[in-house]
Structures are given as structure tokens and as C-alpha cells.
Amino acid sequence: MSVNGTMQAWGERADGNPLLAFVDSCLRGVGQVCFMNNPVTGLAIVIAMFIGEPWLGFAGLLGVVVSTLAAIVIGMDRGAIRAGLFGFNGVLVGGALSLFLQPDWDIVVMVWIVLGASLSTILHAALANVFIGAHAVPPFTLAFNFITLIFLIGALNFANGRVGGLIAPADAQVTRGSVSNTLRSAADAATANNLEGVLNAIFRGIGQLFFANSIVAGIVIVVGIAVCSRIAAIFAVVGSTVGMLTGLALGANGVAIYNGLWGFNSFDAALAVGGVFFVLTWRSGVLAVACAVFAAMLFGAIGTLFIPWGLPALTLPFCFATLAFVLLKGASTELEPVEVADITT
Amino acid sequence: MSVNGTMQAWGERADGNPLLAFVDSCLRGVGQVCFMNNPVTGLAIVIAMFIGEPWLGFAGLLGVVVSTLAAIVIGMDRGAIRAGLFGFNGVLVGGALSLFLQPDWDIVVMVWIVLGASLSTILHAALANVFIGAHAVPPFTLAFNFITLIFLIGALNFANGRVGGLIAPADAQVTRGSVSNTLRSAADAATANNLEGVLNAIFRGIGQLFFANSIVAGIVIVVGIAVCSRIAAIFAVVGSTVGMLTGLALGANGVAIYNGLWGFNSFDAALAVGGVFFVLTWRSGVLAVACAVFAAMLFGAIGTLFIPWGLPALTLPFCFATLAFVLLKGASTELEPVEVADITT
Amino acid sequence: MSVNGTMQAWGERADGNPLLAFVDSCLRGVGQVCFMNNPVTGLAIVIAMFIGEPWLGFAGLLGVVVSTLAAIVIGMDRGAIRAGLFGFNGVLVGGALSLFLQPDWDIVVMVWIVLGASLSTILHAALANVFIGAHAVPPFTLAFNFITLIFLIGALNFANGRVGGLIAPADAQVTRGSVSNTLRSAADAATANNLEGVLNAIFRGIGQLFFANSIVAGIVIVVGIAVCSRIAAIFAVVGSTVGMLTGLALGANGVAIYNGLWGFNSFDAALAVGGVFFVLTWRSGVLAVACAVFAAMLFGAIGTLFIPWGLPALTLPFCFATLAFVLLKGASTELEPVEVADITT
Helix, strand or coil: CCCCCCCHHHHHHHCCCHHHHHHHHHHHHHHHHHCCCCHHHHHHHHHHHHHHCHHHHHHHHHHHHHHHHHHHHHCCCHHHHHCCCCCHHHHHHHHHHHHHECCCCCHHHHHHHHHHHHHHHHHHHHHHHHHHHHHCCCCCCHHHHHHHHHHHHHHCCCCCCCECCCCCCCCCCCCHHHCCCCCCCCCCCCCCCCHHHHHHHHHHHHHHHHCCCCHHHHHHHHHHHHHHCHHHHHHHHHHHHHHHHHHHHHCCCHHHHHCCCCCHHHHHHHHHHHHHHECCCHHHHHHHHHHHHHHHHHHHHHHHHCHHHCCCCCCHHHHHHHHHHHCCECCECCCCECCHHHCCC | CCCCCCCHHHHHHHCCCHHHHHHHHHHHHHHHHHCCCCHHHHHHHHHHHHHHCHHHHHHHHHHHHHHHHHHHHHCCCHHHHHCCCCCHHHHHHHHHHHHHECCCCCHHHHHHHHHHHHHHHHHHHHHHHHHHHHHCCCCCCHHHHHHHHHHHHHHCCCCCCCECCCCCCCCCCCCHHHCCCCCCCCCCCCCCCCHHHHHHHHHHHHHHHHCCCCHHHHHHHHHHHHHHCHHHHHHHHHHHHHHHHHHHHHCCCHHHHHCCCCCHHHHHHHHHHHHHHECCCHHHHHHHHHHHHHHHHHHHHHHHHCHHHCCCCCCHHHHHHHHHHHCCECCECCCCECCHHHCCC | CCCCCCCHHHHHHHCCCHHHHHHHHHHHHHHHHHCCCCHHHHHHHHHHHHHHCHHHHHHHHHHHHHHHHHHHHHCCCHHHHHCCCCCHHHHHHHHHHHHHECCCCCHHHHHHHHHHHHHHHHHHHHHHHHHHHHHCCCCCCHHHHHHHHHHHHHHCCCCCCCECCCCCCCCCCCCHHHCCCCCCCCCCCCCCCCHHHHHHHHHHHHHHHHCCCCHHHHHHHHHHHHHHCHHHHHHHHHHHHHHHHHHHHHCCCHHHHHCCCCCHHHHHHHHHHHHHHECCCHHHHHHHHHHHHHHHHHHHHHHHHCHHHCCCCCCHHHHHHHHHHHCCECCECCCCECCHHHCCC
16 A cells, blocks of 8 residues: 555545544644645654654644544534645644743643634634635635734733743834844854755754754655655755745845744745646746745745734745745646645645 | 514615615614614614713714715615615714714714715725625625724824824733733722623623623613524623633733623624524534634734734624634535525625 | 827737837836826836936836736736736836835845846736636736835845835824924925925826826826826826825825825826726716725825834725725626726736
């Protein structure tokens, strides 16, 4: 039984056991964050999250389980649930709240993850109704972004909000004179404008999509993606690389680039355009790179936009950039879109 | 002649007299803020606004009259006008500007109400075209929110803007350490974590939808809603209660909760989901409660989002939460939507 | 061969020579900013931009050339390219970045213009897909606004961002007490509440759509528009006048009004509603004026909204106001829309 592609044979076998089918749905849900309807990819990503931090891995699992359960309770389409389409927002809600709320392993934070993951399922169903119905594009991870941001911004003023030190409201300023794009692991660390810096930027840029700031986690994820699709894995690395290069060219903060923050949106954007939504040609390949550039620019823009509330850009840059490029389908006779029914998220 | 439901017999009789038909349209417009196409409900709400403050009642009436007139001049659908669908934004524009602009009974403020109420009709017609045409959902009170916020934010820098003391721009901060969710009427008032506090939070939460911070106004409105629909009145009270409980659970400011600010969006959201858009079942009832929770979370989020400009969240939380839940129709086979033609707003 | 209207005969002759056809497409693209599918109008506007500043004229040309080329490379519809529909965002991206980035004639700024103009073509194609497909309205200049704002806000924190002194983040405040709507060329200049002040406000208000703060540039543009359409030229002047009057009535800063900042959005909005999208009647004429008022109010609102990042409102006020009014079509039986196929942008 092949582990490549969408593992249809395995999926049908898992259907015979409700618990196994549920676990399979959840793992596919984790894989669907990067469009991989494949439980092995999902498993690799879960391992990568535990490598990043056990609390991160636990929170991600809690999120994907709750959001998938919520879809069953509300009565969503079974095929969509089985393909993981009601899990990918939940795993990210869990990961994000585990990172931005404090302390780790806190029962209140877990309650907020359960609440957020449930709501992400409802919001995703609503957005999918609008996006797929009217425009034949999926809403990507918008539900995760909205639910997480709604919770975090409100939490600034909630006694039980549990916001941690990473959320630090400040005034937006013109800081370009004092920004250095020198690659380095921390503001006062040694310069790493070399292979070490580049490899960290690229593979942490893969891991950061799942909040795992770890070069090993990034490599495990790329391998997991390659199990499902070699083309997708290549575009993942290309995308993260383009994101890093865009950050360097614009003159963004080199600490953020080193730690992969300029990579994760571009990685997912390039993978979507180059490996999922358009039949691969030289033109769609160029567009995948352009989309990675646009996602990186949006990362810079949204990060600055959110400074007054101290909020993270999350994957909004990926969502907006990919939406813009995927909506080109039909507008150009030179681009052949993959049938919507064949796309998993 | 029954005063329950949409009072169709009365509406047809009123059609015989243009002035009476216009008054009936305006009163239905007031009722439509909470989906009640019923002039008696509208009259009860107008009385509640006058109980809140005579200037509030006058401003609300000015708004509903102007926005309904504007719809006639532009040539909107007569059936929609008669059902009050071009009045509900206007009454809220009038109420909001009467509260956030100063002084009371000012002729310039009245001019801004006339301007805002007229524009709300045009914007609502445009939004309805998009929302109903493409997604088969109404735009709720979005036009009121946009027009009011557009005016208030610009007015910060207008010599004739008349912004009052309730609009106070500030920096967003992490204040969670110093926030107390103890129910009390003012920051330095006695603790009211008792029946008095709870009743104030719930019924002021009904009145605040119309800017009436009064427990009596809230009760009058619930009675007015019950004239049209008992189920709607029950969900109104349930929604306001859920909003209060969500605020308490998150640890929001107890002064705001006591004064009904956590109730009014949740009240309208629960009423919409539980009593208007879905056929009542245990599932739609649970969703109504979930929608009230989401509306309350959005109230906290949007309030903090608007801090840098000192703006109020108005009913944006209700709009966004209710849109998300109403768009579930079609996505779940377990939810039976009410026919669009049978929904009044 | 007539130079009025869309110059179809000339366009067909230019088709015989690829270079000439490309130049014609670019000039039509410049004209399309104000809905004029006419190369002579475009030429007049280019001249007006050079009158404003040679660097502005060059940057605008660079933008329109790059964005039109990008459309050819991606494989957009040839008829749309020939009508200038992939040039109007580019010319504005070029003009805006030449004004808000520093220094003039800088090679890095030119690179950002090339990047931004290319991306504006992709984003416009995507937005057109959504807007025309689902709602039968064009996305106007939204792509220009989004791309320019995305670049400028990110650039606050980019070492190579080149943001100039016009981008100055600050706290939003209630300044109404200290704002004066006295017309004057600078804060400390002599009062110009006379014909000189009014003419400056109106015709600079025309030029400012293309970032040319020059009364002569404004007059050249009006003449250029009149070549294509007399009705459009009249509504251009009416719109700018209404924008000025709205600013004066609200009590906005008289320096901004004198320098045309309250005119350019209202000019384009009135022209669109009165001269392009609706068959001219007294009702559509009144709506054109109302749309100019709304665009001016939005200019005040968006300007204040962007204060924390020091960003300009660009033509977002025009886009939002015109969208609202154009979406009225179909909602009112009294308004006759021009066929979508007959509208050029």
C-alpha cells in the first residue's frame, strides 16, 4: 500500500474503524495546512511540532482533535471531514495559542484552545460557503487567523486572557535607519551571513509554519511533504528560500530572517501556486516564485500594521498572496487550473 | 386584528393612507434592528429610547425618518421600504451620533444625523445587492456601523465634528493585570456580584442595542419583541445573558458588563440564529448560544482594536458573528434555514 | 479621424504596428484612471505629471509600461490590455512611490516601482475576477491602493525601504479644537478665502489624482478629459468642487483643502457616477454629487485611520464611495446602468 499521494486505499481501510478513521482525519488535517491530504505527512508534522516543543505538539493535537470533533457535531460533510478540511485551522489555533499565551501546560490556556478550535470550524465552514460558492477558491487558513487574532487582541484587556511576553503593543515608527539585515540568531549574536545562516533561515522557515523554530523540525516537515508529493516539497524549499531572499533584499531585520519568520508564508504560498492549484509549466513556476515574493512583502506589511496591538501576522500573508494568485485562473488563457474537486484545501 | 407576527392585516390597512403607511414603515424599521417586522415592537423600542433619554429618542426618530425618506427618493423597492428595511440603519445612526457627539439638541449634530442616515440608505442598498445577490444573506446593520465609524473617525480632526468625551484615543496596552470582572455600576462603585448586578447586566444589555443604558428600557424592549415573537424574546434574554457570562469568564471589565456593553451584540446574535434564520431545533439552539459567545468575544476584540482612535465597537460584533453562523446554512445537512423570502432583514 | 470618445479608428490603425499599439495601450491606461479609454487624454495627463515634476512624470510612465508589459507576459486578455485596463494601476503606483519614497531619480526606488507595478497587474486581474464575476462591478484602483500601502507600511521597518518625510507615524488625537478650515497654501500662509483659494482647491484637486500639486496640471487634465467626453469633464470639475465644499463644511484643515487633497477622490467619484456608470438623468446627477460628498467624508476618515502608520489615503476613498454608489444599479428601478461591456474600467 503506497504512502504517496492521498493514500486512498489506506483511507478506505481506515473507514472500517471509527476511531482509526478519526485519527486518520486528524492527521490529514495537520497535513492540509500545506495542502497534503496524507496522514503520513500529518504525522511527520506532529513529530516536528513535538521536536519544537512538547507543549506545542500537545496544543496542536488538542486543536486538530477539537476542530474535527466540532465538524462532526455540527453535521459537516463527511468527505470533507475525512480529507482533513476541518482540522487544519484547529492545529494552527492550538499551536498559536500555545506560543502566544502563557504559561505552558496551563489549564485555562487549554480551555481557550478548545474554544478557539471549535469556533474555527464554524468560521471555516462559513468562509468556505462564501469563497468556494462565489469565487471557486478555498478560504485557506483565514479562519485560523481571524479566530486567533480575535482572541489575542481581546485578551490584552482580559484578566483571564493569559497573553504572554511575545504580545507587546508599541508605536509604529520609521526604523529603517537602525535596521540591519545581517543574518544572526539574536540581536547581539555573531553574524551568520554564511551557509549556516542560510540553512537556518530556510528550514526554520519551514518549521515556523507550525510554530516550531527548529532547523530539524523544518527538515522533518520537508521529508513528510515529499512522502505525499516531490513537486510540493521542492516548491516548499524554493518558497522559503525566496521569502528569505525577499527579506534580505528589502533590508528587513536579519534576526527575524535567520529564525525563519520570512520563510513560512512564502513556503506555503509557493507550494500552493506551483504544486497544487496550477498545472506545472514554466509560467506557473515563475508565478509561484512571484507569489512567494508577494507573501514576503505582505509579511513585512502586516507585521508593521499590527505593531500598535503587538500582534503577529500569523499566516495572513500566505492567505492574501495565494488568494490573489489563485484567482488568476480564468483570467489568463496561459494558466491551466487544477479542477476544484481535485484540490483538497 | 392581531398585533403578533408581522401584522399583515394592519399593514394593508395602513397602505390606504400615505402618511400612515410612512409612519408604519418607520416603526417597522425600528423593530427590524432586532428582526421584528412589527410596528408595535418598533413603538416599544422608541418608547425605550425616550426612557433612556429624550434626545436619544428624538435622534433615533430623526434617523429612521430620514433614511426611509431617502429610500423613497432614490426609488428603492416599495415592499422593502414598507417592511422597514431602509429604516433600521437610520435609527441606529441617529442614536449613535446623539450619544457620541456633543452637545445634546445641537442643530449641527442634527445635520450630521440627516447626512449619515441618508448615506446609510445608499450603502445598505449597495451592500444588500452584494450580500443577498452573491451569498443569500443580508448585510445586517453593517451600513450603520460603517457610516457612523466613517463619520466619527474623520470628526476627530474636523472643526465642526462635535466629537464628545466618549471618543478618547489612547494606546493599546496589556492591561489584563489590572482588570477586574467584579460587577459594579462604576469603577469606584460598590460590588454588585448579586441578582441586582446580573439583572442590570442582562436588561441594560438589551437596552444598549439602542444606546439606552437603562434596565427599564431593556424590559420594555423585551416586551415589545414578545408582542411579535415569543421565541425571539426568549433568545434575546438568553443572548444577553450569554454575553454577560462570556465577559465574566474572559475576565473583562465588570463596569462594562454591569452597564450592558457585553450583552447587546450577543442578544441580537442569539435572536437571529435561534429565532429568525434557522428552524428551531436543539442544534440551532446550541448554535444560537455559540453565536452569542462569539459575538461577545468579537466585542472584546473590536473594542481593543479601536482603542488607538477611541472608537466604539457599535454592532460590528453582532454583524460578523451572525454572518458567520448564518452562512453555515447549506454547509450542514442538520440545519434547516428559513427561506430568504420569509426573513425580513 | 476624431480624437473624441474612445478613438476606435485610431486604435485599429495602431494595431498594425506592435510598438505603436503598445504605446497606445499605455496612454489609454493613463486615461483609464479617470475612465477615459482615449490616448489623447492619457497624453494630456502624462504632460500634466511632467508639469507637476519631471521625476513624477517619469515614474508614472515607468509604472504604466511595466504593468502593461506584465499583463502581456502573464497572458491577459488582449482586448483588455489594448483598452488600458492593465495600465491605470501601474501609473498610479509609479506616481505614488515617486512621491512617498526618497530621493528622486533613485535607482532603488525605480526597482520598487517595477516590483509594485508588476504586482499591481496580478492583483488587479485577481480582483477583477472576483468583482466583475460576482458583482458585475470593476475593482477600480484598489490594486494600486493595496500594493502601494503594502509596500509603504512594510518599508517603515526596511533598511532599503526609502520612505521619505511625508510618511510620519503619529498618535491619533482629537484635534478639532485647533483645526482651521481657512483656505491657505501653507499653515502659516496668508488667508485665501477668495477666488484664488477656490480655484486652487478645485484644479489642484484634479491634478492631485496624479500626484501633481499644480493648478496648471489640473487644467491640462480637465482639457484632456474633455477631448474624450464633455460630460465627464463637467463632472470632474463638479466633483472636485463638491469635495472642497464638503471639507469646508466639516471644518477640515484649510491647507489640505487649498492643495487639492479634498478634491481628487470626489472628482473621480462624481465622474464615475455621473458620466460613466449611469445614464445621465437628474437622479443620477444628484447621486454623483452625493457620491462626491461620501468620497470626501471617506477621505477624512481614512486619513485619520492611517495616522498611526503615517500613511496616505491614496484613492481608497474614491474606490469605496464609487463602489457603494455603482452597486445601487439593479436596486433602484429609477437608475439605468450603462452596460458593463460598454464601460472601460
